[in-house]
Amino acid sequence: MKYGFWAPVFGGWLRNVKDEQMPATFDYVKKVAQTAEQNGFSTTLIPELNLNDIKGIASPSLEAWSTAAALAAVTSKLEIMVAVRPVFHNPALTAKTAATIDRLSHGRFLLNVVSAWWKEEARQYGAEFTAHDERYDRTKEFVTIIKGLWRDTPFSFSGKYYHMKDTYLSPKPVQQPGIPLYAGGESEKGRQTIAESCDAYVMHGGSVDEIAGKISEMKERRRKLNQKPFSSFGMAAFVICRDTEAEAEAELARITDVREAAGYAGFKDFVTESQLERKIQLQDYSVSNRGLRPNFIGTAEQIADRILAYERIGIELLLLQFSPQLEEMQRFSEQVIPLVEKKRAENRVSPQA
Template sequence: MKFGFWLPIFGGWLRNVDDENMPPTFEYAKTVIQAAEQWGYDTTLIAELYLNDIKGPEQDSLEAWTTAAGLAAVTEKIEIMTAVRPGFHNPAVTAKMAANIDQISNGRFTLNIVSAWWEEEARQYGGIFTAHDERYDRTEEFIDVIQGLWKEDIFSYKGKYYDIKDAHLSPKPVQRPNPILYAGGESERGKQVITGKCDAYVMHGGTVEEIRGKIQGMKERRAESGKQPFSSFGLAAYVICRDSEEKAQEELKRITDVKESSAYAGYNDFVNKSQLEQQVKLYDYSVSNRGLRPNLIGTPEQIAERIIEFEEAGVDLLLLQFSPQLEEMERFAKQVKPLVEKKRQKTKA
């Protein structure tokens, strides 16, 4: 199991808590990622939204790609997975930027392909927002272009959305044949594109049984496509680790006390403009990316046991959220991770 975390670029993950003591600044992000390297975390995921979906559109948030480039220069080991949404990017320019950050990081840059869901954000920032399946049609061409530029010396492409003529890209990415392309999607069209074009599958939070079914389904799709198996299955999850189960449940109650605020501005678009496999209620939406559903809530022992269950279901990358980020990441690294390894060794024995 690899352990990753969402970089705190929105000021937190809790829609019902105003101040989580994790400011959306580059200095705080740098402090978090450098500490994470020391604590043995493998990956950080940098979400891409131009409006703050967690604390409200009027609140501060960091831009993903400039943040990624800055952090690539001040880290040494950790994988930097950055989201990219085709409706906001030129694919040829994106391929060039990604190759450059991969050079800066010496082969640690990867992409999370996201087809977008927030119509209001697209309106404010001039993004292209279309019907659900058409967004994935664009995504498919977008991936063709970036991969072609990474692989070919001279690349041309003629599609419905993109027209590239005799393009040169140099230097190429350090990673060959290309940086890992992660993607998540629950609709039929999304799964088709991911199966055919991407390297790894990432999932919103879910129960062990839900995730086991998703992984099995994607493995079968991949096998039927004739492609190599997915390199990784990742899962988003929010962690509440406390000395007792009672204290963990108290914290859960505190953060899910739903309050009406602009933090829920994107809720309707997320629910209605994404084709989700599980119904999302305001309780689930209290924490981003359905992070409560995996139930990594309780004592270090309880959380470690649940992680082993997810590992047995096929998850090999956890993308974790914490609040406050720095303190809870350290607690997890020092109290939970050793127990996971201990339980794994015990199971093997």
Template sequence: MRYGYWTPIYGGFLRNVGDEGMPATFDYVKKVSQTADRLGYDLTLVPELYLNDRKGVTAPSLEAWELAAAIAAVTEHVEIMVAVRPGFHLPAVLAKRAATLDDISHGRLALNVVSAWWAQEAKQYGGIFGVHDERYARTEEWVDVVTGLWRETPFSYDGSFYTVEDAILEPKPQRRPPIWAGGESEGGKASIATFADAYVMHGGTVEEVGGKIAEMARRREAIGKDPFVETGMAAYVIVRDTEREARAELERITTVPVEGAGASYASYREFVQHSQLERSVSLQEYSVGTRGLRPGLVGTAEQVAEKLLAYEEAGLGLVLLQSSPLDSELERIAEQVFPLVGRTARLPALV
């Protein structure tokens, strides 16, 4: 199994803790990126949000694509999975930007295509935000255009949402960037099975994640497509010398204050309203986002490693870690957990 991490564009990951010692600056992201590169982490996910989803909409946050290019320039090995919302980007322009970023990174680029859920953000920044299933229909065409431009010159396309006429994109990416996507609704999963190369999930139990992997494999087989090249899951990790210490840290970060539905929780109701989730999310779970606490990666290094190996046995190919503060916790995880899971680094090949 590969081990990746979320780039902290928000100044941290915790909604209940104000200052995590993780400022929303490139200086801190550079420190994290070079630490992860040195320690042998395989991949980073750079989220794309124009408003701060973790600390409140008025708090600072960084833009994904400029940040991804900067990360590519200061690292050598880590794969860069940058998120992109079709409603905010013309597909032909994005295909060109991605090809340039692929060149900067020497073929280390991947895309996480997100059909979006935050109506307030789209209103503020002029993004396209349709009804749920329409967002996935737009995404399918958007991916067709992007991958078509990476593949053919000249490229033309005539769809319901996008039209391209004899477009030229050179140079092509060195390695065709894999397309990752995640979703839980019936329409979302059906759509993702058609256009994505890899499937990414919110955190879940071993049984839940194994079931999703099997379900998406069946969906791919039913439409005559090869299995996904990889599956991934988000997870928040707390490793301490004793289980008691780890549980105390979990209690600290998940204790929602009396004013807990305040600025850092402003997006909670909108996320639930505009997402067709398989399982409800409590305010306590939402304190770290992406259902990262549900995998239960909390305890000693031995306990966390045992859980990670169970996910690997269930077929998971990539775990995307969050932890706080990220730079020192990546050091701790690499030092204490990596030797127990026998991890290896590789870039998945696309046929």
């Protein structure tokens, strides 16, 4: 199991808690990343939103790509995964920027392809926000172009959304044939596009049975396409680790005390524009990315057992959120990670093939 974390570019993950003691500054993000890579974390995911979806649109947030480049320069081992939303980017410039950061980081760069869901953000930032399936059609062309530019010189393409002829990109990424592409999606169109175009599949939190079903279904899609298996399956989750179960449940109650807050501004767009498999409740939305559903809530012993359950069904990367980030990541690295390794050794747990 690899442990990743979400870079805290929004100043927290809780819509009901105004101040989580994790400011939306690069100094804080850098401290978290440098500490994490020394404490068992392999990967950071930097989400890309131009408005702050957690604390409200008037609150500060960091831009993803400049943050990724800066983190690459101040870390040495950490994989840096940045979200990219085609509606906000030119594919040739994206391919060029990504190749540069991959070289700056000596091959530690990853991309998380996201087809966007926030209509109001697109309006404010001048992006064309089309219907759901059209956004995935654009994504497919976008991915075809960046892969082609990383691979071929020169590269030409003509599609519905993008056109280019005899385009050169040099230098190429360190990683060949290209930078690994992660993506998550729940709609039929989204899952099929990811199966056709991307390298790894990441999911919002869900129960063990739900996640096992998604892994099985995506493996079958790849098989039908005669494509090589996904390189990895990942899952997002929020962690509440405490000395007792009662303490963890009290913290859960505190952070899901639903009330009016600026961070709920994007709720309607999220549930209407995303074509989610399951209806999301306002309480789920209190914590970013439905992170409560894997139930990584309780003592270190309970959380370790649940992590191993996900490992058995094929999850290889956990993308975790904590609040406050630095302190709770430290607790996780000291109490949970060693316990998972101990239990794995004792039980001879091995991931599903």
